[in-house]
Amino acid sequence: MNRLFGTNGVRGIANSDMNVNLALDLGRAIGTFFGEGELAIALDTRTSGDMLKNAVAAGVLSTGLSVSELGILPSPSLQYAVKKSAYKGGIIITASHNPPEFNGIKVIDSMGLELARKDEEKIEAHYFKRSFHTSDWRTIGGTRFDHRWAEKYVQGIIRKLDVKSIRKEGFKVVLDCANGAGYLTSPDILVRLGCEITTLNDQPDGRFPGHPSEPTPENLKDLARAVKDSNADIGVAHDGDADRTIFVDENGRFVDGDKSLALVAMFILGGKKGTVVTPVSSSSCVEDVVRKSGGQILYSKVGAPIVARTMLEKKAVFGGEGNGGMIFPEHQYCRDGAMTAGKMIEILAKSGESLSHLISRLPEYHLHKMSVSCPDDRKEKALALMEKSVASKKVDKTDGLKMYGESEWVLVRPSGTEPIVRIYAEAKDKRRAQELAEENARILKDVVKKVS
Numbered sequence: 001m002n003r004l005f006g007t008n009g010v011r012g013i014a015n016s017d018m019n020v021n022l023a024l025d026l027g028r029a030i031g032t033f034f035g036e037g038e039l040a041i042a043l044d045t046r047t048s049g050d051m052l053k054n055a056v057a058a059g060v061l062s063t064g065l066s067v068s069e070l071g072i073l074p075s076p077s078l079q080y081a082v083k084k085s086a087y088k089g090g091i092i093i094t095a096s097h098n099p100p101e102f103n104g105i106k107v108i109d110s111m112g113l114e115l116a117r118k119d120e121e122k123i124e125a126h127y128f129k130r131s132f133h134t135s136d137w138r139t140i141g142g143t144r145f146d147h148r149w150a151e152k153y154v155q156g157i158i159r160k161l162d163v164k165s166i167r168k169e170g171f172k173v174v175l176d177c178a179n180g181a182g183y184l185t186s187p188d189i190l191v192r193l194g195c196e197i198t199t200l201n202d203q204p205d206g207r208f209p210g211h212p213s214e215p216t217p218e219n220l221k222d223l224a225r226a227v228k229d230s231n232a233d234i235g236v237a238h239d240g241d242a243d244r245t246i247f248v249d250e251n252g253r254f255v256d257g258d259k260s261l262a263l264v265a266m267f268i269l270g271g272k273k274g275t276v277v278t279p280v281s282s283s284s285c286v287e288d289v290v291r292k293s294g295g296q297i298l299y300s301k302v303g304a305p306i307v308a309r310t311m312l313e314k315k316a317v318f319g320g321e322g323n324g325g326m327i328f329p330e331h332q333y334c335r336d337g338a339m340t341a342g343k344m345i346e347i348l349a350k351s352g353e354s355l356s357h358l359i360s361r362l363p364e365y366h367l368h369k370m371s372v373s374c375p376d377d378r379k380e381k382a383l384a385l386m387e388k389s390v391a392s393k394k395v396d397k398t399d400g401l402k403m404y405g406e407s408e409w410v411l412v413r414p415s416g417t418e419p420i421v422r423i424y425a426e427a428k429d430k431r432r433a434q435e436l437a438e439e440n441a442r443i444l445k446d447v448v449k450k451v452s
């Protein structure tokens with residue numbers, strides 16, 4: 001069976017592989033899968049958004065389901081809307097942090113979670129077999145418009161924060177919306193938290209004129225400068241669909257996503273017992289902090305939807321990825337950029353400390369990433385042989401092969417989308433991390449040759 005969905009929905013280049021025909025048939029497959037009821041649909045600010053939304057919606061309507069159009073929204077806002085109402089499910093037109101020519105289609109279940117893999121497979125089966133339900137003309141679905149969800153989502157987040165403590169501080173915040181969907185909700189949330197805000201790239205523009213929508217140190221130079229120049233307390237940056245948030249400290253320094261994840265985990269646990277879920281690729285910084293704060297770490301496969309589902313199953317108190325994607329179960333089971341920003345500002349208020357100070361106390365690790373080419377059909381054999389070739393005391397096979405050493409580890413993980421195997425090496429020292437990655441890349445190359 002062919003695969004359509006990647007780690008985060010179906011993605012491709014607009015009007016090339018991600019075209020109206022695909023969107024229409026995918027809409028038909030999605031409608032056939034859900035069978036009845038009403039689906040909510042939203043989009044980010046990409047130029048191809050309307051085109052794909054209309055095609056997907058037409059496909060859904062043809063199966064007899066109704067569609068509720070929520071307009072441009074951050075992904076977590078649509079997920080919140082689906083969770084909070086009687087929608088049978090949801091569809092988001094977004095390619096998150098990808099370059100502007102990309103777009104994607106993501107499907108949400110009735111609880112607001114990204115669809116489980118087994119359900120994506122059912123949609124893929126309808127799509128590839130072209131087994132679509134086609135409604136009788138009397139029961140073709142209709143569209144309605146519901147633009148109340150930006151406001152409801154803002155209120156939902158405000159209710160989950162200690163507004164009184166935050167308002168007292170009157171924080172100065174610089175917010176970078178990356179010309180994405182976050183412009184609609186995040187400025188509003190920060191203002192209601194009593195923050196004095198300066199915004200960057202807060203005009204919706206799917207060509208991303210401000211900077212590429214991935215919140216990397218390179219792309220956040222303007223934000224860093226603005227924080228420093230305006231003597232702000234914190235800089236907040238979203239990716240294109242605002243499900244992730246990366247921070248800049250009061251000195252204009254980029255805060256690594258693993259560290260902000262560890263910091264939030266520390267405050268949520270606060271000495272209480274509880275499980276924190278993160279993918280095997282996350283820094284040991286998170287595990288160290290969780291253990292020290294009285295909690296327990298649970299590693300999942302890579303991919304935010306899997307982290308969210310594992311959190312739900314294991315009743316975790318918190319979870320997330322090292323790329324700024326955090327999940328707060330008392331709010332909802334998906335990454336939420338605005339909630340992440342609000343929580344971090346609440347931490348600043350409650351601790352009475354600066355962000356740089358809080359971050360400076362976290363353990364320091366260095367990650368080095370590499371990749372080795374390997375044909376898809378040899379990945380499994382290569383990994384099995386790799387495990388035999390490397391004598392490691394502790395091995396974790398949750399996702400790929402993670403081999404632990406003394407205060408260091410290497411993760412060898414086949415890519416799901418490209419003919420490569422990725423190597424992540426982490427150590428206390430930058431040079432050691434690189435050495436470890438290179439050493440394992442050499443072994444892996446030999447292994448790939450042997451299984452070819």
Ligand code: MG
Binds near residue numbers: 243
């Ligand atoms: Mg995103």
